[in-house]
């Protein structure tokens with residue numbers, strides 16, 4: 001899939017944008033307890049009327065009661081869903097930290113993402129220098145439990 | 155405190171705005187499992203440069219694994235914190251549902267809010283007709299456990 | 309209510325037991341991230357066949373992804389519910405920490421407890437010396453959102 | 463690995479025990495909102511003094527505020543950790559539901575388990591007839607974020 005110059009369907013410019021936005025988002029983290037800043041960014045699929053890539057970002061928001069805090073990925077996706085985006089809207093997710101190594105979304109975020117991302121949607125994990133590793137949603141949460149398993153009431 | 159025409163420091167127009175925005179936000183809820191739509195809106199304190207009231211909204215985002223979903227109040231506040239708002243930024247919270255009765259934030263949201271709202275910040279709970287009941291943050295979570303109890307590492 | 313020598317329906321011996329068991333439970337905490345040990349204990353109402361007070365305990369279990377961890381109160385009540393106890397089973401909750409001051413359950417735990425404790429069930433918060441402060445479930449989570457508000461499917 | 467008659471290190475009798483205990487645990491589920499019963503059981507490694515297999519069980523405990531509820535796997539592991547079990551204690555996890563198909567732990571539970579299970583610890587997912595599928599901890603949460611990544615304070 002890199003034959004066409006794309007990485008999981010993204011142009012080099014889109015990957016660069018995802019990296020920059022994830023890194024910027026990180027600066028807004030509220031993490032006085034872990035001191036572990038995380039930024040996340042969701043790239044939307046273009047729409048008939050969109051003229052430039054749309055990105056929605058988030059950062060982690062911790063709490064004195066640790067289990068009550070939330071992660072960057074869930075802030076970004078919560079904002080996006082509230083803006084009206086649903087399954088089919090998301091082209092890629094980016095995550096950036098201050099780590100030397102690539103850092104993946106936690107299991108809770110993988111489950112939260114699973115509700116809206118396609119199984120082949122790529123997740124770009126950027127290290128602090130901007131290098132990245134990519135896994136798809138389906139690779140991050142194999143044999144997962146999504147909205148198809150537990151029927152909605154609607 | 156209603157002598158000056160204010161309700162917990164808000165003008166009638168601000169309360170009306172909070173009601174309208176909370177109700178609008180509700181329309182974006184993703185709640186196929188509970189069918190229980192909730193909208194939330196945070197009114198910011200004016201800044202030296204603000205010319206009109208700023209409101210940040212959220213709606214509930216559920217998940218096939220119920221414990222992984224999140225509430226309207228946390229989506230709104232997560233978005234706000236990511237935008238750079240912190241303690242001292244928030245003038246009031248509004249919550250709207252489709253219930254006949256007033257519906258309060260759940261305990262998890264009260265704890266999440268406690269990290270950033272002052273103890274005297276009012277929370278307006280609107281029923282489906284727009285009537286409301288108000289409790290302050292401190293009344294909703296008495297003898298609470300906030301950032302002052304568990305020292306940060308910073 | 310202290311006229312009969314009882315504190316919120318508990319004898320001095322029961323309060324002492326709750327204190328001792330909460331403190332013992334604390335020793336089992338897994339809290340490498342916060343270093344904040346918490347123990348909780350639930351005193352059950354006596355049954356026709358019980359010959360001594362039954363106590364079910366819990367301690368906090370943290371996680372590298374902070375929001376995924378859980379609190380002492382939820383471990384204790386999760387264990388109790390799994391053992392078959394439901395609304396009407398619980399006479400009191402005790403919580404113990406290493407703090408100089410009294411430490412209350414977080415908002416998330418208050419909501420988790422609200423599903424099974426009566427509004428007048430006492431919650432004893434012990435400081436590190438064993439002194440305590442008591443609030444009822446209803447006082448800890450006023451105007452709360454319980455199983456009566458959101459109807460079950462059953 | 464089935465050459466020695468073992469499935470991921472378990473004898474047929476141990477797998478049968480895990481299935482029976484997971485199914486029994488399911489009967490204790492409190493799930494009025496989803497009506498989706500789940501049981502989980504943890505098989506401990508034998509100790510020098512143990513004469514029979516030790517199993518610790520759990521069931522899901524839901525809440526009127528859906529995000530506040532917890533899953534069977536976390537109730538079982540919370541109980542186990544409170545009993546003093548840590549990394550190195552767990553030989554296998556079993557999960558049972560009423561589904562026709564195999565049902566895996568949600569992402570949040572995978573993360574909670576990751577803190578204490580080895581990457582090669584098997585997770586047996588039983589369908590309602592007792593047939594099973596097995597994935598290891600490492601397969602369920604690839605490239606995961608465990609206690610080794612985020613250093614503890616101790």
Ligand SMILES: [Zn+2]
Pocket residue numbers: 071072073105106107108109110373
């Ligand atoms: Zn996460």
Ligand SMILES: [Zn+2]
Pocket residue numbers: 225226227259260261262263264527
């Ligand atoms: Zn809530």
Ligand SMILES: [Zn+2]
Pocket residue numbers: 065379380381413414415416417418
């Ligand atoms: Zn708690």
Ligand SMILES: [Zn+2]
Pocket residue numbers: 219533534535567568569570571572
């Ligand atoms: Zn789960």
